[in-house]
Amino acid sequence: MNIFAPPAPLRLVSIMAVSLGIALPAFAQDHDHATPMPAVIEVPVQDTHDHAAMMAAEAAASATPPREPIPVVTADDLAAAFPVIDHRAMQHAPAFNRKVALNRLEAWDADEGAGQAWEGIAWFGTDTDRLWLRSEGERVGGRTESADLEALYGRSISPWWDVVAGVRRDFKPGDGRTWGAFGVQGMAPYRFEVSATAYVGEDGQIAGNVEAEYTFRITNRLILLPLVEVDINAKDDPNYGMGRGVTGVEMGLRLHYEIIRRFAPYVGVAHERALGDTANYRRNAGESARDTRFVAGVRIWF
Template identity: 75%
Template structure:
Protein backbone atom coordinates (compact mmCIF):
# COMPACT_ATOMS: atom_id res chain seq x y z
CA UNK A 1 0.00 0.00 0.00
CA UNK A 2 1.32 3.37 -1.08
CA UNK A 3 1.39 6.19 1.43
CA UNK A 4 0.51 9.78 0.35
CA UNK A 5 2.83 12.56 1.18
CA UNK A 6 1.78 15.28 3.65
CA UNK A 7 1.49 17.99 0.91
CA UNK A 8 -1.37 16.38 -1.03
CA UNK A 9 -3.19 15.71 2.26
CA UNK A 10 -3.07 19.33 3.18
CA UNK A 11 -4.28 20.33 -0.31
CA UNK A 12 -7.29 17.98 -0.11
CA UNK A 13 -8.25 19.25 3.30
CA UNK A 14 -8.17 22.84 2.04
CA UNK A 15 -10.40 21.97 -0.95
CA UNK A 16 -12.91 20.21 1.31
CA UNK A 17 -13.13 23.20 3.60
CA UNK A 18 -13.59 25.56 0.65
CA UNK A 19 -16.36 23.46 -0.82
CA UNK A 20 -18.10 23.22 2.57
CA UNK A 21 -18.18 27.02 2.86
CA UNK A 22 -19.14 27.61 -0.76
CA UNK A 23 -22.24 25.38 -0.79
CA UNK A 24 -24.13 27.25 2.00
CA UNK A 25 -23.12 30.58 0.49
CA UNK A 26 -24.39 29.51 -2.91
CA UNK A 27 -27.63 28.25 -1.41
CA UNK A 28 -28.07 31.50 0.50
CA UNK A 29 -27.36 33.56 -2.63
CA UNK A 30 -29.83 31.47 -4.65
CA UNK A 31 -32.50 31.90 -1.98
CA UNK A 32 -31.99 35.69 -1.94
CA UNK A 33 -32.25 35.76 -5.72
CA UNK A 34 -35.57 33.92 -5.60
CA UNK A 35 -36.91 36.33 -2.99
CA UNK A 36 -35.72 39.26 -5.05
CA UNK A 37 -37.49 37.88 -8.11
CA UNK A 38 -40.73 37.25 -6.15
CA UNK A 39 -40.77 40.68 -4.45
CA UNK A 40 -39.94 42.64 -7.61
CA UNK A 41 -43.61 43.49 -8.56
CA UNK A 42 -44.33 44.63 -5.03
CA UNK A 43 -41.25 46.86 -5.02
CA UNK A 44 -42.24 48.24 -8.42
CA UNK A 45 -45.77 48.99 -7.10
CA UNK A 46 -44.34 50.78 -4.07
CA UNK A 47 -41.97 52.69 -6.32
CA UNK A 48 -44.82 53.80 -8.60
CA UNK A 49 -46.93 54.86 -5.57
CA UNK A 50 -44.04 56.86 -4.15
CA UNK A 51 -43.47 58.51 -7.53
CA UNK A 52 -47.18 59.50 -7.84
CA UNK A 53 -47.19 60.87 -4.30
CA UNK A 54 -44.10 62.92 -5.04
CA UNK A 55 -45.74 64.21 -8.27
CA UNK A 56 -48.86 65.29 -6.37
CA UNK A 57 -46.86 66.91 -3.65
CA UNK A 58 -44.77 68.84 -6.13
CA UNK A 59 -47.36 71.66 -6.72
CA UNK A 60 -47.94 71.95 -2.99
CA UNK A 61 -44.20 72.23 -2.44
CA UNK A 62 -44.02 74.83 -5.18
CA UNK A 63 -46.97 76.81 -3.68
CA UNK A 64 -45.36 76.68 -0.30
CA UNK A 65 -42.52 78.75 -1.61
CA UNK A 66 -41.83 81.76 0.62
CA UNK A 67 -43.68 84.97 -0.28
CA UNK A 68 -43.11 88.58 0.37
CA UNK A 69 -44.26 89.36 3.94
CA UNK A 70 -47.32 91.64 4.47
CA UNK A 71 -46.16 95.12 5.41
CA UNK A 72 -47.12 96.47 8.80
CA UNK A 73 -50.30 98.62 9.01
CA UNK A 74 -49.53 102.28 9.33
CA UNK A 75 -51.52 105.18 10.75
CA UNK A 76 -52.29 106.39 7.22
CA UNK A 77 -53.77 102.99 6.36
CA UNK A 78 -56.06 103.12 9.39
CA UNK A 79 -57.15 106.67 8.58
CA UNK A 80 -58.04 105.67 5.02
CA UNK A 81 -59.99 102.59 6.14
CA UNK A 82 -61.92 104.34 8.94
CA UNK A 83 -62.52 107.97 7.96
CA UNK A 84 -64.11 110.35 10.41
CA UNK A 85 -67.94 110.37 10.18
CA UNK A 86 -69.80 113.62 9.91
CA UNK A 87 -73.13 112.81 11.54
CA UNK A 88 -74.60 116.14 10.47
CA UNK A 89 -74.00 115.28 6.81
CA UNK A 90 -75.78 111.90 6.97
CA UNK A 91 -79.38 111.51 5.82
CA UNK A 92 -81.56 109.33 8.04
CA UNK A 93 -85.05 108.10 7.19
CA UNK A 94 -87.59 110.06 9.21
CA UNK A 95 -89.25 108.18 12.04
CA UNK A 96 -92.65 109.58 11.03
CA UNK A 97 -93.98 108.53 7.62
CA UNK A 98 -97.26 108.40 5.73
CA UNK A 99 -98.89 106.83 2.69
CA UNK A 100 -102.22 107.44 0.96
CA UNK A 101 -103.50 104.78 -1.45
CA UNK A 102 -106.63 104.62 -3.56
CA UNK A 103 -106.84 100.94 -4.41
CA UNK A 104 -109.97 101.46 -6.46
CA UNK A 105 -111.32 104.51 -8.25
CA UNK A 106 -113.58 102.93 -10.85
CA UNK A 107 -116.69 103.37 -12.96
CA UNK A 108 -119.08 101.17 -14.93
CA UNK A 109 -122.20 101.35 -17.04
CA UNK A 110 -125.33 99.49 -15.88
CA UNK A 111 -129.03 99.29 -16.80
CA UNK A 112 -129.96 101.58 -13.92
CA UNK A 113 -127.29 104.11 -14.92
CA UNK A 114 -123.61 104.67 -14.62
CA UNK A 115 -121.91 103.84 -11.36
CA UNK A 116 -118.77 104.81 -9.50
CA UNK A 117 -116.98 103.27 -6.51
CA UNK A 118 -113.96 104.05 -4.39
CA UNK A 119 -111.88 102.27 -1.79
CA UNK A 120 -108.97 104.04 -0.13
CA UNK A 121 -106.64 103.64 2.80
CA UNK A 122 -104.11 105.94 4.43
CA UNK A 123 -101.73 105.70 7.37
CA UNK A 124 -99.61 108.18 9.31
CA UNK A 125 -97.03 107.29 11.94
CA UNK A 126 -94.03 105.12 12.71
CA UNK A 127 -93.19 101.49 12.01
CA UNK A 128 -94.99 100.36 15.18
CA UNK A 129 -97.70 102.97 15.86
CA UNK A 130 -99.96 104.38 13.16
CA UNK A 131 -103.18 106.24 12.58
CA UNK A 132 -105.21 104.45 9.90
CA UNK A 133 -107.96 105.95 7.74
CA UNK A 134 -110.13 103.65 5.63
CA UNK A 135 -113.05 104.61 3.41
CA UNK A 136 -115.18 103.03 0.71
CA UNK A 137 -118.43 103.81 -1.02
CA UNK A 138 -120.56 103.44 -4.12
CA UNK A 139 -122.78 105.65 -6.28
CA UNK A 140 -125.31 104.48 -8.88
CA UNK A 141 -127.31 106.74 -11.16
CA UNK A 142 -126.12 109.86 -9.36
CA UNK A 143 -127.29 108.53 -5.98
CA UNK A 144 -124.90 107.52 -3.18
CA UNK A 145 -125.72 103.95 -2.20
CA UNK A 146 -123.13 103.62 0.57
CA UNK A 147 -120.29 105.59 2.12
CA UNK A 148 -118.27 105.13 5.30
CA UNK A 149 -115.10 106.30 7.04
CA UNK A 150 -113.00 104.46 9.63
CA UNK A 151 -110.49 106.09 11.98
CA UNK A 152 -108.31 103.49 13.68
CA UNK A 153 -105.21 103.29 15.83
CA UNK A 154 -102.89 100.51 14.72
CA UNK A 155 -100.20 98.79 16.75
CA UNK A 156 -97.69 96.42 15.16
CA UNK A 157 -97.65 93.03 16.91
CA UNK A 158 -95.35 91.26 14.44
CA UNK A 159 -93.39 92.15 11.30
CA UNK A 160 -96.48 91.33 9.21
CA UNK A 161 -99.52 92.06 11.39
CA UNK A 162 -101.20 95.04 13.06
CA UNK A 163 -103.99 95.15 15.60
CA UNK A 164 -106.37 98.06 14.97
CA UNK A 165 -109.09 99.68 17.09
CA UNK A 166 -111.20 102.79 16.63
CA UNK A 167 -114.52 103.95 15.18
CA UNK A 168 -116.43 103.64 11.94
CA UNK A 169 -119.04 106.12 10.74
CA UNK A 170 -121.62 105.22 8.10
CA UNK A 171 -122.93 108.22 6.19
CA UNK A 172 -125.40 106.20 4.11
CA UNK A 173 -127.59 104.22 3.57
CA UNK A 174 -130.27 105.45 5.93
CA UNK A 175 -129.49 107.62 8.89
CA UNK A 176 -125.85 108.11 9.82
CA UNK A 177 -124.57 105.88 12.62
CA UNK A 178 -121.30 105.10 14.38
CA UNK A 179 -119.70 101.78 15.32
CA UNK A 180 -116.82 100.76 17.57
CA UNK A 181 -114.28 98.80 15.54
CA UNK A 182 -111.53 96.31 16.40
CA UNK A 183 -109.62 93.96 14.13
CA UNK A 184 -106.40 92.77 12.57
CA UNK A 185 -104.76 93.42 9.23
CA UNK A 186 -101.59 92.24 7.59
CA UNK A 187 -100.03 89.72 5.25
CA UNK A 188 -100.92 86.04 5.59
CA UNK A 189 -98.75 83.16 4.26
CA UNK A 190 -98.34 83.08 0.48
CA UNK A 191 -98.56 86.90 0.45
CA UNK A 192 -102.32 87.25 0.86
CA UNK A 193 -103.23 90.69 2.21
CA UNK A 194 -105.97 90.15 4.78
CA UNK A 195 -108.16 92.48 6.82
CA UNK A 196 -110.72 91.27 9.39
CA UNK A 197 -112.68 93.81 11.45
CA UNK A 198 -115.58 93.48 13.88
CA UNK A 199 -118.04 96.34 14.51
CA UNK A 200 -120.24 96.92 17.55
CA UNK A 201 -123.13 99.36 17.19
CA UNK A 202 -126.20 100.53 19.03
CA UNK A 203 -128.90 98.14 20.28
CA UNK A 204 -126.42 95.26 20.37
CA UNK A 205 -125.77 95.23 16.65
CA UNK A 206 -122.65 93.33 15.73
CA UNK A 207 -121.21 93.08 12.21
CA UNK A 208 -117.97 91.95 10.63
CA UNK A 209 -116.08 92.37 7.39
CA UNK A 210 -113.35 90.09 6.04
CA UNK A 211 -111.34 91.03 2.96
CA UNK A 212 -108.51 89.21 1.22
CA UNK A 213 -106.60 90.13 -1.93
CA UNK A 214 -103.57 88.85 -3.76
CA UNK A 215 -101.14 90.62 -6.05
CA UNK A 216 -99.93 88.50 -8.97
CA UNK A 217 -97.21 90.24 -10.96
CA UNK A 218 -97.36 88.89 -14.50
CA UNK A 219 -94.63 91.19 -15.81
CA UNK A 220 -92.74 94.10 -14.35
CA UNK A 221 -95.71 96.40 -15.13
CA UNK A 222 -98.70 94.10 -15.67
CA UNK A 223 -100.40 93.05 -12.42
CA UNK A 224 -103.44 90.83 -11.83
CA UNK A 225 -105.23 91.37 -8.52
CA UNK A 226 -108.07 89.08 -7.33
CA UNK A 227 -110.14 90.21 -4.33
CA UNK A 228 -112.76 88.56 -2.10
CA UNK A 229 -114.87 90.40 0.50
CA UNK A 230 -117.50 89.00 2.89
CA UNK A 231 -119.95 90.92 5.13
CA UNK A 232 -121.52 89.25 8.19
CA UNK A 233 -124.30 90.49 10.50
CA UNK A 234 -125.23 89.06 13.90
CA UNK A 235 -128.88 90.16 13.75
CA UNK A 236 -131.47 91.48 11.33
CA UNK A 237 -131.37 95.20 10.58
CA UNK A 238 -134.41 95.89 8.34
CA UNK A 239 -134.00 99.67 8.51
CA UNK A 240 -130.79 99.27 6.52
CA UNK A 241 -131.84 96.25 4.46
CA UNK A 242 -129.41 93.85 6.18
CA UNK A 243 -130.30 90.33 7.25
CA UNK A 244 -128.63 88.05 9.79
CA UNK A 245 -125.78 85.80 8.71
CA UNK A 246 -123.62 86.23 5.61
CA UNK A 247 -125.27 89.32 4.22
CA UNK A 248 -123.03 90.09 1.27
CA UNK A 249 -120.26 88.66 -0.90
CA UNK A 250 -118.06 90.33 -3.50
CA UNK A 251 -115.42 88.86 -5.80
CA UNK A 252 -113.37 90.92 -8.19
CA UNK A 253 -110.57 90.40 -10.67
CA UNK A 254 -108.68 93.46 -11.90
CA UNK A 255 -105.81 93.70 -14.36
CA UNK A 256 -103.74 96.87 -14.13
CA UNK A 257 -100.82 98.32 -16.03
CA UNK A 258 -98.37 100.28 -13.91
CA UNK A 259 -97.32 103.25 -16.01
CA UNK A 260 -95.48 104.22 -12.84
CA UNK A 261 -95.47 102.62 -9.41
CA UNK A 262 -97.79 105.37 -8.21
CA UNK A 263 -100.22 105.36 -11.14
CA UNK A 264 -101.85 102.32 -12.74
CA UNK A 265 -105.05 102.19 -14.86
CA UNK A 266 -106.95 98.91 -14.80
CA UNK A 267 -109.92 96.97 -16.14
CA UNK A 268 -111.77 94.23 -14.35
CA UNK A 269 -114.91 92.27 -13.61
CA UNK A 270 -116.81 92.36 -10.31
CA UNK A 271 -119.54 90.04 -9.05
CA UNK A 272 -121.73 90.93 -6.04
CA UNK A 273 -124.34 88.82 -4.32
CA UNK A 274 -126.45 89.03 -1.14
CA UNK A 275 -127.99 86.12 0.77
CA UNK A 276 -130.82 85.28 3.12
CA UNK A 277 -132.99 88.06 4.44
CA UNK A 278 -130.74 90.62 2.78
CA UNK A 279 -131.70 89.17 -0.61
CA UNK A 280 -135.36 89.39 0.44
CA UNK A 281 -135.00 93.08 1.29
CA UNK A 282 -133.39 93.68 -2.13
CA UNK A 283 -136.21 91.94 -3.97
CA UNK A 284 -138.78 93.93 -1.96
CA UNK A 285 -137.14 97.12 -3.21
CA UNK A 286 -137.23 95.89 -6.80
CA UNK A 287 -133.49 95.13 -6.96
CA UNK A 288 -131.69 91.97 -7.97
CA UNK A 289 -129.80 90.04 -5.25
CA UNK A 290 -126.83 89.59 -7.59
CA UNK A 291 -124.93 91.76 -10.02
CA UNK A 292 -121.98 91.30 -12.38
CA UNK A 293 -120.33 94.26 -14.07
CA UNK A 294 -117.24 95.24 -16.05
CA UNK A 295 -115.32 98.12 -14.51
CA UNK A 296 -112.50 100.45 -15.50
CA UNK A 297 -110.52 102.61 -13.14
CA UNK A 298 -107.20 103.69 -11.78
CA UNK A 299 -105.08 102.81 -8.77
CA UNK A 300 -102.78 105.46 -7.34
CA UNK A 301 -100.82 106.25 -4.20
CA UNK A 302 -98.76 109.11 -2.85
Protein backbone atom coordinates (compact mmCIF):
# COMPACT_ATOMS: atom_id res chain seq x y z
CA MET A 1 0.00 0.00 0.00
CA ASN A 2 1.33 3.43 -0.96
CA ILE A 3 1.25 5.61 2.17
CA PHE A 4 2.06 8.76 0.13
CA ALA A 5 -0.93 8.41 -2.19
CA PRO A 6 -3.69 10.97 -1.47
CA PRO A 7 -6.95 9.77 -0.02
CA ALA A 8 -9.74 8.63 -2.29
CA PRO A 9 -11.73 11.91 -2.07
CA LEU A 10 -8.67 13.90 -3.10
CA ARG A 11 -8.04 11.55 -6.00
CA LEU A 12 -11.61 12.13 -7.18
CA VAL A 13 -11.17 15.91 -6.98
CA SER A 14 -7.89 15.70 -8.88
CA ILE A 15 -9.46 13.64 -11.64
CA MET A 16 -12.31 16.19 -12.00
CA ALA A 17 -9.87 19.10 -12.03
CA VAL A 18 -7.77 17.50 -14.75
CA SER A 19 -10.84 16.88 -16.85
CA LEU A 20 -11.84 20.56 -16.46
CA GLY A 21 -8.32 21.90 -17.05
CA ILE A 22 -7.87 23.29 -13.48
CA ALA A 23 -4.53 23.23 -11.69
CA LEU A 24 -4.74 22.09 -8.07
CA PRO A 25 -2.02 21.85 -5.40
CA ALA A 26 -0.65 18.39 -4.89
CA PHE A 27 0.08 16.97 -1.48
CA ALA A 28 3.56 15.59 -0.87
CA GLN A 29 4.79 14.07 2.33
CA ASP A 30 8.18 14.44 3.87
CA HIS A 31 9.69 11.20 5.10
CA ASP A 32 10.60 12.76 8.41
CA HIS A 33 7.61 14.94 9.27
CA ALA A 34 4.89 13.73 6.87
CA THR A 35 3.88 17.42 6.29
CA PRO A 36 1.84 18.16 3.10
CA MET A 37 3.73 20.46 0.77
CA PRO A 38 1.89 22.36 -1.96
CA ALA A 39 2.92 21.75 -5.52
CA VAL A 40 1.45 22.81 -8.83
CA ILE A 41 0.27 20.23 -11.28
CA GLU A 42 0.36 21.62 -14.80
CA VAL A 43 -2.51 20.44 -16.92
CA PRO A 44 -2.21 21.04 -20.65
CA VAL A 45 -4.97 23.40 -21.97
CA GLN A 46 -6.09 23.47 -25.53
CA ASP A 47 -5.05 26.59 -27.46
CA THR A 48 -8.10 28.83 -28.15
CA HIS A 49 -6.67 30.00 -31.46
CA ASP A 50 -6.40 26.44 -32.68
CA HIS A 51 -10.00 25.82 -31.62
CA ALA A 52 -11.29 28.92 -33.46
CA ALA A 53 -9.36 27.94 -36.59
CA MET A 54 -10.87 24.47 -36.45
CA MET A 55 -14.39 25.86 -36.12
CA ALA A 56 -13.81 28.25 -39.05
CA ALA A 57 -12.52 25.42 -41.19
CA GLU A 58 -15.59 23.31 -40.41
CA ALA A 59 -17.91 26.23 -41.24
CA ALA A 60 -16.10 26.89 -44.53
CA ALA A 61 -16.36 23.25 -45.46
CA SER A 62 -20.10 23.17 -44.81
CA ALA A 63 -20.92 26.56 -46.46
CA THR A 64 -22.33 26.69 -49.98
CA PRO A 65 -21.62 29.51 -52.44
CA PRO A 66 -24.50 32.09 -52.95
CA ARG A 67 -26.79 31.60 -55.91
CA GLU A 68 -26.36 35.25 -57.00
CA PRO A 69 -22.92 36.60 -56.11
CA ILE A 70 -22.79 40.25 -55.03
CA PRO A 71 -21.82 42.29 -58.09
CA VAL A 72 -18.85 44.57 -58.09
CA VAL A 73 -19.76 48.21 -57.25
CA THR A 74 -19.38 50.35 -60.35
CA ALA A 75 -19.01 54.09 -60.86
CA ASP A 76 -22.68 54.32 -61.92
CA ASP A 77 -23.73 52.68 -58.66
CA LEU A 78 -21.74 55.21 -56.66
CA ALA A 79 -23.22 58.08 -58.66
CA ALA A 80 -26.76 56.82 -58.02
CA ALA A 81 -26.11 56.38 -54.30
CA PHE A 82 -24.42 59.75 -53.87
CA PRO A 83 -25.90 62.13 -56.47
CA VAL A 84 -24.69 65.66 -56.92
CA ILE A 85 -27.24 67.95 -55.25
CA ASP A 86 -28.65 70.69 -57.45
CA HIS A 87 -29.62 73.41 -55.00
CA ARG A 88 -31.71 75.19 -57.62
CA ALA A 89 -34.02 72.16 -57.81
CA MET A 90 -34.99 72.74 -54.17
CA GLN A 91 -36.26 76.27 -54.76
CA HIS A 92 -39.92 77.26 -54.84
CA ALA A 93 -42.09 77.17 -57.94
CA PRO A 94 -41.29 79.67 -60.71
CA ALA A 95 -41.80 83.24 -59.60
CA PHE A 96 -44.33 84.03 -62.33
CA ASN A 97 -47.58 82.04 -62.31
CA ARG A 98 -51.08 82.34 -63.72
CA LYS A 99 -54.58 80.96 -63.38
CA VAL A 100 -57.79 81.41 -65.37
CA ALA A 101 -61.06 80.14 -63.92
CA LEU A 102 -64.72 80.28 -64.93
CA ASN A 103 -66.27 79.66 -61.54
CA ARG A 104 -69.82 79.86 -62.92
CA LEU A 105 -70.84 79.25 -66.50
CA GLU A 106 -74.50 78.33 -66.25
CA ALA A 107 -77.88 78.41 -67.91
CA TRP A 108 -81.53 78.20 -66.86
CA ASP A 109 -85.03 78.33 -68.32
CA ALA A 110 -87.46 81.03 -67.11
CA ASP A 111 -90.82 82.49 -68.13
CA GLU A 112 -89.18 85.42 -69.87
CA GLY A 113 -86.86 83.11 -71.80
CA ALA A 114 -83.68 81.12 -71.42
CA GLY A 115 -80.93 82.75 -69.44
CA GLN A 116 -77.19 82.44 -69.16
CA ALA A 117 -74.70 83.81 -66.64
CA TRP A 118 -70.96 83.82 -66.13
CA GLU A 119 -68.52 84.72 -63.38
CA GLY A 120 -64.79 84.32 -63.81
CA ILE A 121 -61.41 85.43 -62.56
CA ALA A 122 -57.87 85.38 -63.86
CA TRP A 123 -54.58 86.38 -62.28
CA PHE A 124 -51.02 86.69 -63.49
CA GLY A 125 -47.94 87.39 -61.38
CA THR A 126 -45.97 86.28 -58.35
CA ASP A 127 -46.96 85.20 -54.86
CA THR A 128 -46.98 88.83 -53.69
CA ASP A 129 -47.83 90.95 -56.74
CA ARG A 130 -50.53 90.05 -59.26
CA LEU A 131 -52.74 91.43 -61.98
CA TRP A 132 -56.33 90.37 -61.35
CA LEU A 133 -59.11 90.27 -63.93
CA ARG A 134 -62.69 89.75 -62.78
CA SER A 135 -65.83 89.62 -64.87
CA GLU A 136 -69.47 88.67 -64.46
CA GLY A 137 -72.65 89.13 -66.43
CA GLU A 138 -76.08 87.84 -67.29
CA ARG A 139 -78.19 87.37 -70.41
CA VAL A 140 -81.96 86.75 -70.52
CA GLY A 141 -84.01 86.12 -73.63
CA GLY A 142 -81.08 86.85 -75.91
CA ARG A 143 -80.37 90.27 -74.32
CA THR A 144 -77.42 91.19 -72.12
CA GLU A 145 -78.86 92.44 -68.84
CA SER A 146 -75.56 93.12 -67.09
CA ALA A 147 -71.84 92.81 -67.85
CA ASP A 148 -68.70 94.22 -66.28
CA LEU A 149 -64.93 93.77 -66.30
CA GLU A 150 -62.43 94.68 -63.58
CA ALA A 151 -58.66 95.07 -63.88
CA LEU A 152 -56.96 95.23 -60.48
CA TYR A 153 -53.48 95.23 -59.03
CA GLY A 154 -53.25 92.90 -56.04
CA ARG A 155 -50.66 93.02 -53.28
CA SER A 156 -50.33 90.28 -50.67
CA ILE A 157 -50.47 91.61 -47.10
CA SER A 158 -50.57 88.22 -45.35
CA PRO A 159 -50.55 84.55 -46.33
CA TRP A 160 -54.35 84.70 -46.67
CA TRP A 161 -55.24 88.22 -47.77
CA ASP A 162 -54.62 90.59 -50.69
CA VAL A 163 -55.47 94.24 -51.13
CA VAL A 164 -56.60 95.21 -54.63
CA ALA A 165 -56.97 98.49 -56.49
CA GLY A 166 -57.83 99.28 -60.09
CA VAL A 167 -60.71 100.08 -62.42
CA ARG A 168 -64.06 98.55 -63.27
CA ARG A 169 -65.99 99.02 -66.50
CA ASP A 170 -69.76 98.45 -66.61
CA PHE A 171 -71.02 97.68 -70.12
CA LYS A 172 -74.62 97.00 -69.02
CA PRO A 173 -77.18 98.04 -67.78
CA GLY A 174 -77.67 101.42 -69.40
CA ASP A 175 -74.79 103.34 -70.84
CA GLY A 176 -71.33 102.15 -69.99
CA ARG A 177 -69.48 103.80 -67.13
CA THR A 178 -66.15 103.46 -65.32
CA TRP A 179 -65.41 103.09 -61.63
CA GLY A 180 -62.34 103.21 -59.45
CA ALA A 181 -62.10 100.06 -57.35
CA PHE A 182 -60.48 99.36 -53.97
CA GLY A 183 -60.87 96.34 -51.76
CA VAL A 184 -59.61 93.19 -50.06
CA GLN A 185 -59.99 89.54 -50.86
CA GLY A 186 -58.84 86.32 -49.31
CA MET A 187 -59.74 83.50 -46.95
CA ALA A 188 -61.43 84.33 -43.65
CA PRO A 189 -61.41 82.02 -40.59
CA TYR A 190 -63.22 78.70 -41.07
CA ARG A 191 -62.20 78.75 -44.76
CA PHE A 192 -64.71 81.28 -46.05
CA GLU A 193 -63.54 82.90 -49.29
CA VAL A 194 -64.42 86.59 -49.00
CA SER A 195 -64.21 89.53 -51.39
CA ALA A 196 -65.17 93.09 -50.40
CA THR A 197 -64.75 95.92 -52.93
CA ALA A 198 -65.74 99.60 -52.92
CA TYR A 199 -66.32 101.52 -56.17
CA VAL A 200 -66.19 105.25 -56.85
CA GLY A 201 -67.97 106.40 -60.02
CA GLU A 202 -67.29 109.27 -62.39
CA ASP A 203 -70.22 111.34 -61.02
CA GLY A 204 -69.33 110.77 -57.37
CA GLN A 205 -71.46 107.70 -56.98
CA ILE A 206 -70.16 105.20 -54.41
CA ALA A 207 -71.10 101.53 -54.46
CA GLY A 208 -69.92 98.35 -52.82
CA ASN A 209 -70.03 94.60 -53.23
CA VAL A 210 -69.40 91.87 -50.65
CA GLU A 211 -69.25 88.20 -51.61
CA ALA A 212 -68.66 85.14 -49.42
CA GLU A 213 -68.36 81.52 -50.54
CA TYR A 214 -67.68 78.30 -48.70
CA THR A 215 -66.40 75.00 -50.08
CA PHE A 216 -68.03 72.01 -48.38
CA ARG A 217 -66.58 68.67 -49.53
CA ILE A 218 -69.13 65.90 -49.19
CA THR A 219 -66.75 63.40 -50.78
CA ASN A 220 -63.43 63.73 -52.56
CA ARG A 221 -65.26 64.73 -55.77
CA LEU A 222 -68.73 65.85 -54.68
CA ILE A 223 -68.63 69.49 -53.49
CA LEU A 224 -71.37 71.79 -52.23
CA LEU A 225 -70.77 75.53 -52.72
CA PRO A 226 -73.04 77.98 -50.87
CA LEU A 227 -72.70 81.62 -51.97
CA VAL A 228 -73.98 84.96 -50.65
CA GLU A 229 -73.49 88.28 -52.47
CA VAL A 230 -74.66 91.73 -51.35
CA ASP A 231 -74.70 94.99 -53.39
CA ILE A 232 -74.71 98.43 -51.74
CA ASN A 233 -75.22 101.98 -53.08
CA ALA A 234 -74.35 105.17 -51.23
CA LYS A 235 -77.10 107.24 -52.95
CA ASP A 236 -80.00 106.93 -55.36
CA ASP A 237 -79.18 106.38 -59.02
CA PRO A 238 -82.52 106.44 -60.94
CA ASN A 239 -80.85 106.38 -64.35
CA TYR A 240 -79.62 102.88 -63.63
CA GLY A 241 -82.56 101.76 -61.49
CA MET A 242 -80.54 101.64 -58.29
CA GLY A 243 -81.72 102.92 -54.92
CA ARG A 244 -79.85 103.90 -51.81
CA GLY A 245 -78.61 101.38 -49.23
CA VAL A 246 -78.59 97.64 -49.76
CA THR A 247 -79.84 97.29 -53.32
CA GLY A 248 -79.91 93.52 -53.68
CA VAL A 249 -78.96 90.14 -52.31
CA GLU A 250 -78.10 86.98 -54.24
CA MET A 251 -77.89 83.53 -52.63
CA GLY A 252 -76.94 80.33 -54.35
CA LEU A 253 -76.38 76.68 -53.58
CA ARG A 254 -74.56 74.62 -56.22
CA LEU A 255 -73.58 70.96 -56.11
CA HIS A 256 -70.43 70.19 -58.12
CA TYR A 257 -69.00 66.89 -59.24
CA GLU A 258 -65.32 67.03 -60.16
CA ILE A 259 -64.79 64.68 -63.08
CA ILE A 260 -61.27 65.99 -62.99
CA ARG A 261 -60.01 68.77 -60.74
CA ARG A 262 -60.18 71.30 -63.57
CA PHE A 263 -63.63 70.39 -64.83
CA ALA A 264 -66.72 70.15 -62.63
CA PRO A 265 -70.32 70.21 -63.89
CA TYR A 266 -72.93 71.28 -61.36
CA VAL A 267 -76.62 71.81 -60.65
CA GLY A 268 -78.08 74.21 -58.17
CA VAL A 269 -80.57 76.84 -57.18
CA ALA A 270 -80.11 80.63 -57.15
CA HIS A 271 -82.28 83.31 -55.57
CA GLU A 272 -82.06 87.06 -56.26
CA ARG A 273 -83.98 89.78 -54.44
CA ALA A 274 -83.98 93.53 -54.93
CA LEU A 275 -84.43 95.62 -51.80
CA GLY A 276 -85.57 99.12 -50.92
CA ASP A 277 -85.94 101.68 -53.69
CA THR A 278 -84.24 99.32 -56.13
CA ALA A 279 -87.19 96.95 -55.77
CA ASN A 280 -89.58 99.84 -56.45
CA TYR A 281 -87.68 100.81 -59.60
CA ARG A 282 -88.01 97.25 -60.89
CA ARG A 283 -91.72 97.05 -60.17
CA ASN A 284 -92.29 100.38 -61.92
CA ALA A 285 -90.45 98.98 -64.95
CA GLY A 286 -92.71 95.92 -64.99
CA GLU A 287 -90.05 93.57 -63.61
CA SER A 288 -90.16 91.27 -60.61
CA ALA A 289 -88.25 92.27 -57.48
CA ARG A 290 -87.30 88.66 -56.76
CA ASP A 291 -86.40 85.61 -58.80
CA THR A 292 -85.65 81.98 -57.97
CA ARG A 293 -84.30 79.64 -60.62
CA PHE A 294 -82.74 76.22 -61.00
CA VAL A 295 -79.45 76.31 -62.86
CA ALA A 296 -77.05 73.87 -64.50
CA GLY A 297 -73.54 74.70 -65.48
CA VAL A 298 -69.86 73.92 -65.34
CA ARG A 299 -66.79 75.20 -63.55
CA ILE A 300 -63.49 75.18 -65.48
CA TRP A 301 -60.02 76.39 -64.60
CA PHE A 302 -56.64 76.17 -66.27
